[in-house]
Amino acid sequence: MTGETWKSVQERWRHHGRVMLGIALVATLVAWACEEAHLLESTEHIAYDEALVRYTGGREKSGQVVVVAIDQSTIDRISQDPQLQLNFGNWPYTRTLWARIAQELKAAGARAVLFDAVMDERTADESADLGFAQALRETGLPFYVGMASSGSAKPLVRADFQAPVPLTAPEAAPPASPPDGDSFPEEFEEAPAPATPVLTPEALARALAFPVRRTDGRPLPRLGDTPSQPSSSPRYPVPPTSALVNAVNGVGLVDMEADGDGSIRRTSFAYTDGLNTYVTLPVRMMADLLGAKEVTLSGRTLRLGERTWPVDANGSAALDYGGSLQERFVMVRLFDVLNDWIRRAKGDTPLLPADTFQDKVVVIGGTAVGLNDIKATPFSPTEPGLVKQATVVDTLLSGRFITRASPGVDLGLTFLVALVSAVLLVTARWTLLEVVWPLALVLGLHALMGLLLKTSHTHVLMAMPALAGVGASVAALAFNHLVANRETQFIRQAFHRFMEPKLVEQMIRSRQLPRLDGENKEITAFFSDIRGFSTFSERFKEDPRQLVRILNTYLTAVSGALLHEGGCLDKYIGDAVVCLFGAPMAQEDHAVRACRGALAAKAAVDALRVDFHQKGFPDVYTRIGVNSAVNFVGNFGSDQLFSYTAIGDGMNLAARLEGANKAYGSVIMIGPRTYELAKDHIEVRELDRVRVAGKTEAVTVYELLALKGGLDASMRQTVARYHEALALYREARFAEAAAVLEAEAARSPEDGPTAKLLERCREYMEAPPENFDGVANLEK
CATH class of the missing domain: 3.30.70.1230 (Nucleotide cyclase, GGDEF domain)
Incomplete structure (x- = not known):
């Protein structure tokens, strides 16, 4: 920047500084008001999704979580095999199938199993439920199932985590036996199932609830609340069947938690129904794996045992997907796990690699379209819903959630963008910049958002500062137009008497x-x-x-x-x-x-x-x-x-x-x-x-x-003779120069310069100057 350009910039800052500041403040307040009124929510979602996919996608597969998928090929294979269909029926399969899956995953060395489904209805064959519960107890495999919340569910009593958990006397139940024609090996035939326990209300509440403590005084979200709006009516958890409540290691919420546009971007870790507190299924499982007896939310920190994770002030966080389900996790078909159980029972070697499940957390869920568990995420509008559970588990094991920047940071960035836009456009007044700046501003904010998501797992708002920046740019252009009109009118009035009007208008x-x-x-x-x-x-x-x-x-x-x-x-x-x-x-x-x-x-x-x-x-x-x-x-x-x-x-x-x-x-x-x-x-x-x-x-x-x-020929001759005499004069050959000039003066007596130089040569001939250098002094 040249010195004069810098002076011009300073001059405009001095004259229009208050205007620039006013434009920035108004643009910031308008953008903030739109954000508070949720008018920018859909725009922010779009910007966030694009930045998340562009800057955080393509991460390598998780080494700690494996997904067992109930895919379409599994459903087709089981339905096409008469023996499997006889044993397990059609979807939804009998609980006997899940007993076999649990046995195989235990044998394969799985660390824990998260079952992304609810089992809140008794099957027609109650012995299958009891057999599944018995299998879970025998394997000792940490197994966690989901529960949903509903407005029609009955409220639970207050859970007392200090008191013992009493059970009433069990009801009689018929012995379980495999269906006719079961071709499974004898050593894996069903043993007689125990009687179904009947839980007391206190025991049921303790089994479903989990201690959650907030140290900052903020309330927990209510059951049914979503990131975009609170629940319109009270909701309560729907418990699994009684046979499973005490058989599984834990129960957690698997509600969808979608934003207003139906896309799953965030999760809350704990909820309340006003009496008890409940945690999501991944948190419930991780609490056991980390030996935590309660979940603590303190300000912007989630704590499980000795582990902490940054979260937002409201106790939620955005999910760091890192890619689609297929890109991020090893996918194993449910049928392949079942087939390995059959092979292992017969004494054959399983087909899946020995380390597939070794020390891994296994997430079981549906991926087939017909299971109605297809959800939208930033990476795909048709993603299996279990991607949320797998992502949360993987993050809790060894990652970080994405958290929102503080409101002060968002507001500060918004004001900064608005101020830069106003100052830049009011100062520069360059047409190309006026056209390019709004686009460059949006692209720059998008890049900033993406880089912060990638490097610090921080979500800085883009829609609010972009609106403020564009608004400030429009206001600055309007101001420039007003100033330009005033300057144009001033120029027209100032110069129309001193320049040709057509030149003024052209200017x-x-x-x-x-x-x-x-x-x-x-x-x-x-x-x-x-x-x-x-x-x-x-x-x-x-x-x-x-x-x-x-x-x-x-x-x-x-x-x-x-x-x-x-x-x-x-x-x-x-x-x-x-x-x-x-x-x-x-x-x-x-x-x-x-x-x-x-x-x-x-x-x-x-x-x-x-x-x-x-x-x-x-x-x-x-x-x-x-x-x-x-x-x-x-x-x-x-x-x-x-x-x-x-x-x-x-x-x-x-x-x-x-x-x-x-x-x-x-x-x-x-x-x-x-x-x-x-x-x-x-x-x-x-x-x-x-x-x-x-x-x-x-x-x-x-x-x-x-x-x-x-020039005519006569004047050309006069000029030539003058130049000839001037050269002699500069060599101090005044007499020779005078001779040339006298001849020319006789021919062209009206030529003033010839006469003046001749006069000077004659003067110097009579009184030669000292230290003559051929230069005349031009006095004031």
Whole structure:
């Protein structure tokens, strides 16, 4: 960033700082209000899902959790095998099947089993339930089943975890025996099942509930609450069958916990029905595996035994899926587990690899579409619901949940985005940036969200800061438009009298508005003055109105020639005219325009001189100075009066060149930079090398004679002879130079520069100068 650009930025900050801050504050408050009213919820869900998939997907498979899938092929294989169908029936299978699965998983070395289903209905063959319970007791395999909540379920009594758990006398039950035609090995035939225990209300409540303690005073969610809205009516847990309650190691909630759009993104770890507390199925299992007697929620921390996990302040957390179910977990068909049990019972070697279940937590659940357990997740709209349980178990074993950033962070980011948007667009005022910024803002926030999800498992809101940023951008553009309209009107009013109206409109249409606060830029300055204007005005001291009419006629002629070439009239100082080329409207050919304007002004004055001579008016012989340089242009003045002008050494030199014409007998003198920029378009005579007062460096000055190709043969000869004499003069060969000039003066006596240089050569012939360097001093 250049120094001038930085000055411009500071100027806009100083003038519009409060506006930028106000825009940011209003945009932040509007976005916050929309977030609080849940108007951005669906947008936030979409952004979160895309970021989660893009930045956290593709993780390697879990090494601690294996999924046993009740897939369509399992259902088909069992239904197509008469013996299996006879033994286990159609879906939902008899509990005998799950007894065999538990026996096989125990034999295969499974650490624990999480059964993502409820078993809250007694089967027609009660002995199958009792046989399943007996198998679980015999294997000793930690086995956990789900329970749902319902508005029609009966409330439980308060669970007393300190008192013993009494059972009533068991009811009689018929012995269990395998169905006719059972082809299983004799050693695995059903043993007589024990009687069905009848749980007391106190024992049932203790079996289903689990101690949960909040140390921060916040309430637990009620049963049936979802992340998007609370339950509309009281709900209570539906217990498994009595035969299983004491046979399984634990029971946990398996409610869906979906957001308002039906997608599963979060989980709460504990719920209450107002009397007892309950935990989700994965938490119930992990409590046993970690030896925890209670679940503790403290602020933003979940504790089980000695293990802790960061969670949100409300006791929930988002699930770090890491990919789809197939991508994240080893999948084993239920039929393959059953088949290995049959092979193992017959003495054959199981087909599954020996380490498939060794020391792994096994999650059993349905993946077949017909089981009605297909749910939506960020990774797929048709994902088996057991992916939630598997993900929670895997995270509790060795991962982290995704937690929301604190409200202060979200609000701070929102304000920062709004402020940056306002400052950037109000300061820059660049059309491309105005178009690209909103898109870049959204993409940048999306990338930020994704990177934070990946690196710190933190969910920073995107929709709220994006809305604030876009809103601030729109407000900034509206403000810019208002300011631009004001500036346009000011430019139109300020310059329409000093520039051709069509150029003013072109400058406005092309958005080449001048920076009124000032800027450094290269321009070409024009200065003109009437020779002997004091004497001129003296003649009209008795008739000042006539002087005004004559002067106005003169200024109109000169100004018209300059405006025609695109010049901007800077000021009139009596009879003097100051004009700028290249400002306020940028003109790459400002030097050429100034030269054409100077020649046109000279021609207009020559015609005016003839007219004035015929009317008996004084002569208006005019001298002109033109110089190109970098000057500081902008509005200068006081609170009472200011105007658009330029200041700098370049302007001073232009004024000096106008006055120096007197010493050289020339009409239009131009500086070296003007010659360099316009030399391909003009005819000039090199007059001399001069040193301006206060400067040590000498510059070459030129007389502007005509546009390219506009010199006649006589003038070309005059210029050639002058250059020949000038070269001799610079070598201090004054007599030889005078001889050349005398010959040319005799041929062209009206040529002023020839006469002036001849006069100087004669003077130096009589009194040679000391330390002559060929440079003339251009005094003030």
